[in-house]
Amino acid sequence: MGPIPLCVLLPVTVLVVMVAVAAEEKMVDDEYTWPQWKVPLVRKRRTVPLSSPQFSAHSQSELSGTCGIKCQSRLPSPSLDDLEQFLSYETVYENGTRTYTSVSVQGLNEVPSWSGNTSARSRHKREVYGPDTRFTISDKQFSTKYPFSTSVKLSTGCSGVLVSPKHVLTAAHCIHDGKDYLDGAQKLRVGILKEKSRRGKGGKGRGGRGKAKRRKGDNNKDEVEEKEEGDGKAERKGKGKGKKRRSRRSAESEKPSFKWTRVKKTEIPKGWFKGVSDGLAADYDYAVLELKKAPKVKHMDLGFIPSVKKLPAGRIHFSGFDDDRPGTLVYRFCSVSEESSDLLYQYCDAKPGSSGSGVYIRLKEPGKKKWKRKIIGVFSGHQWVDVNGDGMQQDYNVAVRITPTKYAQICYWVHGDSSECQVA
Ligand SMILES: *[C@@H]1O[C@H](CO)[C@@H](O)[C@H](O)[C@H]1NC(C)=O
Numbered sequence: 001m002g003p004i005p006l007c008v009l010l011p012v013t014v015l016v017v018m019v020a021v022a023a024e025e026k027m028v029d030d031e032y033t034w035p036q037w038k039v040p041l042v043r044k045r046r047t048v049p050l051s052s053p054q055f056s057a058h059s060q061s062e063l064s065g066t067c068g069i070k071c072q073s074r075l076p077s078p079s080l081d082d083l084e085q086f087l088s089y090e091t092v093y094e095n096g097t098r099t100y101t102s103v104s105v106q107g108l109n110e111v112p113s114w115s116g117n118t119s120a121r122s123r124h125k126r127e128v129y130g131p132d133t134r135f136t137i138s139d140k141q142f143s144t145k146y147p148f149s150t151s152v153k154l155s156t157g158c159s160g161v162l163v164s165p166k167h168v169l170t171a172a173h174c175i176h177d178g179k180d181y182l183d184g185a186q187k188l189r190v191g192i193l194k195e196k197s198r199r200g201k202g203g204k205g206r207g208g209r210g211k212a213k214r215r216k217g218d219n220n221k222d223e224v225e226e227k228e229e230g231d232g233k234a235e236r237k238g239k240g241k242g243k244k245r246r247s248r249r250s251a252e253s254e255k256p257s258f259k260w261t262r263v264k265k266t267e268i269p270k271g272w273f274k275g276v277s278d279g280l281a282a283d284y285d286y287a288v289l290e291l292k293k294a295p296k297v298k299h300m301d302l303g304f305i306p307s308v309k310k311l312p313a314g315r316i317h318f319s320g321f322d323d324d325r326p327g328t329l330v331y332r333f334c335s336v337s338e339e340s341s342d343l344l345y346q347y348c349d350a351k352p353g354s355s356g357s358g359v360y361i362r363l364k365e366p367g368k369k370k371w372k373r374k375i376i377g378v379f380s381g382h383q384w385v386d387v388n389g390d391g392m393q394q395d396y397n398v399a400v401r402i403t404p405t406k407y408a409q410i411c412y413w414v415h416g417d418s419s420e421c422q423v424a
């Protein structure tokens with residue numbers, strides 16, 4: 001799908017939204033609400049200095065070594081000792097200093113376990129992977145607005161997502177190949193899409209007659225939600241300025257520019273490192289970067305959901321900077337095909353460059369009518385997976401799930417205090 005400014009799609013889809021929303025109200029509310037989970041405590045045990053890394057690795061675009069769905073389900077769940085080893089982590093500072101921190105994990109038994117039942121049929125099954133179903137968010141009015149604005153670009157070529165005012169969640173392979181840090185990770189920077197500093201930013205919304213090509217039968221509400229949100233307002237504001245806006249659009253659709261910020265430190269779980277977790281390294285393909293300066297951009301919270309497939313609206317979304325559309329933000333959504341406790345397998349269209357994007361869903365906040373997006377995974381990339389354990393390989397796009405323990409660990413990296421990380 002070519003670049004389509006979202007505002008063009010807006011009027012076409014308002015009706016669909018209204019119908020979808022009405023239908024949704026009738027359904028069981030609980031199914032659409034973020035559950036509250038007690039998460040384990042991940043605590044620092046000891047930090048020891050290590051020699052500075054070599055920064056000798058080169059990035060690779062194809063990932064391999066995923067054990068697969070059946071294979072994973074046969075593995076014993078890691079012992080507490082193993083888990084503590086996988087969640088121990090390396091920190092690398094801007095000045096090249098490196099440390100190793102061992103952690104303890106407490107309260108694991110109180111954590112909800114994944115049901116492990118993947119035979120449950122998804123109610124919204126849909127096959128993609130044929131035509132390219134990604135959307136280029138070329139209009140700055142959208143790409144610099146939430147939720148798209150939480151997407152960042154890494155100087156190593158990957159994507160990431162803001163999970164605090166100054167922390168970025170990304171994929172571990174974007175900075176480390178399992179043996180060493182990437183050459184580009186030494187002076188790592190993060191790019192945030194810049195809003196044009198032009199006056200009269202009020203011109204938003206719905207000019208333009210729809211050349212918007214959409215796939216038949218795919219007027220589904222999820223993609224519409226992206227337009228809907230935040231832009232009901234925009235639409236009203238923009239009333240009566242249609243002409244002016246239209247003439248401006250060409251300028252606004254220029255390639256976006258980034259504001260680059262240095263990374264102060266990076267954290268990677270040991271589970272990602274070669275020889276630590278064996279077949280499970282893919283489960284630990286995530287990392288957190290702390291920025292030197294907090295960009296003034298809203299971030300997205302993390303969340304945990306035991307099964308995405310069983311959610312009535314079990315569709316995931318992510319946006320990142322795919323290689324084949326240089327410099328532009330690309331958004332997509334799809335349903336999850338398979339899931340394990342630690343991975344989501346799906347056929348969202350994605351190219352290298354989108355690795356590290358935050359995978360999110362939208363549910364209601366407990367006790368409120370308001371919807372809230374939360375990041376439930378990190379997009380890892382394209383992988384060959386042994387699905388049935390019979391050696392037959394199938395390719396999927398894979399995302400690492402935020403489990404309760406990973407939630408606790410990432411939260412600890414972000415807050416530096418595990419007492420702030422007790423409920424997901
Ligand atoms: C590098 O930075 C870290 C964190 O700011 C600091 O603790 C460490 O002492 C520094 N090392 C050197 C050699 O400057």
Ligand SMILES: *[C@@H]1O[C@H](CO)[C@@H](O)[C@H](O)[C@H]1NC(C)=O
Pocket residue numbers: 117118119120121
């Ligand atoms: C898995 O889900 C299916 C369909 O919901 C159900 O029939 C089956 O009993 C479940 N199996 C287990 C082991 O929970």
